């Protein structure tokens with residue numbers, strides 16, 4: 001799909017969450033949020049390994065797995081993707097280093 005976005009994938013996840021678990025991997029994960037969260041962790045570790053090994057093809061595939069599983073976990077726990085994007089938007093007001101420094105001052 002040209003111009004495919006994370007919002008498009010989040011909409012697919014939301015639609016498939018209500019499918020019969022026998023027909024949908026997404027529905028199975030949403031039915032067991034703890035398992036979904038563990039899968040997210042596994043995929044993140046696989047992405048870390050690909051990054052450390054400087055394997056761009058593997059990193060692309062593992063990053064896709066991370067993003068998909070993150071969207072499933074967000075859906076399972078009722079956190080809209082837009083809330084995450086709004087948080088990132090809020091953070092654009094200052095640099096990451098300035099934000100880190102403000103935390104150490106607290």
Ligand SMILES: N=c1c2ncn([C@@H]3O[C@H](COP(=O)(O)OP(=O)(O)OP(=O)(O)O)[C@@H](O)[C@H]3O)c2ncn1[C@@H]1O[C@H](COP(=O)(O)O)[C@@H](O)[C@H]1O
Pocket residue numbers: 012013016023024025026027039064065068
């Ligand atoms: N983007 C994805 C996607 N990325 C990864 N995966 C699945 O995530 C799993 C990755 O886990 P592993 O690599 O560990 O493979 P596995 O050993 O089969 O997994 P487990 O049995 O351990 O859970 C695989 O089963 C992949 O198929 C995804 N499954 C679904 N989607 C999207 O969700 C849509 C709906 O899928 P269903 O819900 O299955 O209809 C699809 O059309 C896609 O758009």
